[in-house]
Amino acid sequence: MTIRIAVAGATGYAGGEILRLLLAHPAVQDGRAELGTLSAGRNAGSLLVEHQPQLVPLHDRVLAETDRETLAGHDVVFLALPHGQSGPVAEELGPDVLVVDCGADFRLEQAADWKRFYGTEHAGTWPYGLPELPGARDLLRGAKRVAVPGCFPTVSTLALYPALAAGLAHPEVVIIAATGTSGAGKSLKPNLLGSEVMGNASAYGVGGTHRHTPEIAQNLGKAASEQVKVSFTPILVPMSRGILATCTAPAEPGVTLTELRAAYEKAYADEPFVTLLPEGRWPQTAAVLGSNSVHLQIALDREADRIVVVGAVDNLAKGTGGGAVQCMNLALGLPETAGLSTVGVAP
């Protein structure tokens, strides 16, 4: 039986990246899977090529409305819709359909966190799509609902989890992350105008107000034995894709760099998409672009008694679309790495 896959939000950055990856996916290439409905919001009725010129094999596809009828009859539905839109759409999809949500609607476990940072009623909590977290694969294999993490939580969690889980750092973490503009989606916002972005770097969501703060705290809370405190500051920089996150935490007394590296090497030894770089090499966004890789490097700052972990990720690949395809692979029982490259497009 052919696996039929729909993508809702096909005109957006995340939907476009999912489609780019699916077109090269072995199951799609050899006909075990096929791309069914591609849907949008206000751009329904137009040709996909008007929005995603890079997706050549799909140029003649017309975008459908996003509703129960157009998404019916699929085995897998990717939702790449604005926050708050996934809940109502997912309700219309049967329990046997695999729904992979790139939005935030089902990521948070605490309804109060959702209410505080998103301001609406909480839709619920689905298995969290970060397979590299301990125990996550058990929940994702065979799952019918998956909440793909946010891009900043993906890289920040992978950067700090091993040190906290090994008791090598105290869970008062500071994360400062430079991000490309595609993280904000295609909607036109004043701070995303070309003349505001080019030749400029600007902080936003400062002072504990960014909505990824509770998601990062939720993830790291599973590693730490004490209450986690997260200070997170994103910085918009003039590049289209990529995140470079500098993540620090107080080192526990007596910790050595050898112990730290050993904890990360152990945690990620069998992880195909997480690479602890050789000593002296530092992550850079160009090295992970287009790939499903996260690159990490650690230092022990002895002057400040802090661990410093730098992580790089492509926000649209492992940070959304690649993470979503990785979760689909797990949920369907396909090889986890199918259709996903570890090789970046540098420069």
Ligand SMILES: NC(=O)C1=CN([C@@H]2O[C@H](COP(=O)(O)OP(=O)(O)OC[C@H]3O[C@@H](n4cnc5c(N)ncnc54)[C@H](OP(=O)(O)O)[C@@H]3O)[C@@H](O)[C@H]2O)C=CC1
């Ligand atoms: N960009 C990124 O790096 C990341 C994004 N995400 C998440 O992925 C989701 C999509 O993000 P992104 O692709 O960047 O956003 P975009 O703004 O680029 O795309 C949004 C998509 O949703 C569609 N849409 C908007 N409103 C509606 C509606 N009411 N009903 C149906 N479809 C609608 C749009 O269609 P139309 O063209 O017709 O308006 C478009 O296809 C978001 O939840 C985002 O937070 C997660 C991690 C990283």
Ligand SMILES: CC(=O)N[C@@H](CCC(=O)OP(=O)(O)O)C(=O)O
């Ligand atoms: C540059 C920029 O604006 N980035 C977005 C990242 C969004 C994202 O990755 O994820 P979710 O919105 O799905 O949580 C932001 O900071 O909100």
